[in-house]
Amino acid sequence: MKDKTLSQISLNDVAGLLPLIAAISLVVSVSYDFGFFMRVGVPFSQLPTELSDHARSVLFWAPLGLLATLQVLVQRSMRPSEQDLRKELEPSGLEGLQKELERLQAITKKSKRDEKKSNLMAWSLGAFLVIAIILLGTNLILFAVVAEILIWQTLFHTYIWPRFFKSDLSSPLQTFVKHGPFIIVLFAVIGYYSGELAMHYRPEYKLVSSGTAEAVQVLRTFNKGVLISDDKGVVSFIRWESIERIEKTTISRPFPGILKSVQNSSVNSAKN
Numbered sequence: 001m002k003d004k005t006l007s008q009i010s011l012n013d014v015a016g017l018l019p020l021i022a023a024i025s026l027v028v029s030v031s032y033d034f035g036f037f038m039r040v041g042v043p044f045s046q047l048p049t050e051l052s053d054h055a056r057s058v059l060f061w062a063p064l065g066l067l068a069t070l071q072v073l074v075q076r077s078m079r080p081s082e083q084d085l086r087k088e089l090e091p092s093g094l095e096g097l098q099k100e101l102e103r104l105q106a107i108t109k110k111s112k113r114d115e116k117k118s119n120l121m122a123w124s125l126g127a128f129l130v131i132a133i134i135l136l137g138t139n140l141i142l143f144a145v146v147a148e149i150l151i152w153q154t155l156f157h158t159y160i161w162p163r164f165f166k167s168d169l170s171s172p173l174q175t176f177v178k179h180g181p182f183i184i185v186l187f188a189v190i191g192y193y194s195g196e197l198a199m200h201y202r203p204e205y206k207l208v209s210s211g212t213a214e215a216v217q218v219l220r221t222f223n224k225g226v227l228i229s230d231d232k233g234v235v236s237f238i239r240w241e242s243i244e245r246i247e248k249t250t251i252s253r254p255f256p257g258i259l260k261s262v263q264n265s266s267v268n269s270a271k272n
Contacts, residue, residue: 029057035188039195
């Protein structure tokens, strides 16, 4: 299947990709949930989750995923087509062939220099990452992602792929094998940081169960229950049949904008 620009993608192409998109979305959602539950301290295997629960996780990471997809599509649409490249590289006579050979030699030398720089950077960053985690602990998740990008791109594309994989694999399979592991790790990290943010929220709900009310923060809702944290940060799962009702105790207001915030601050200062 030849590469298509953004303007050449039809509805039939999109419809044919829907099953693949659904499968990838489910895998990404499970990866996101794995990172989220790891941060809140609940073993992934102990939660009675269903596929529909993980499918709803798309709502949490979809904005970032859509932005990344849009960026890829725009980049692909801006790439010159195969015909344009062929015309550009087509030599005109012996002189054109000589210039083309010189250009290819220069590109080869530059590629080798860039490969050495990438290898040195990846190995150096990998060693620094290991030392940093030993000294500072395992909270450097974001830094680990940056290191993983460089190490994966360098080691896999330079060493593993040319030696152990056939280059005649289909284009979608090549894309998945090359970039799939990075995407899975990336969204697990995003889920981890989402859990980090959720654990720092103040209790916004009142959960009534067995006649008693408790201030809680709702972390996630599932088909079979709700995952909450109390004011002490203790996380627990409660089934729906044990809950009488959940009431929101704080009112969410939209961000008024910087100018309005400054105005309100000035008014409050004047009153005081």
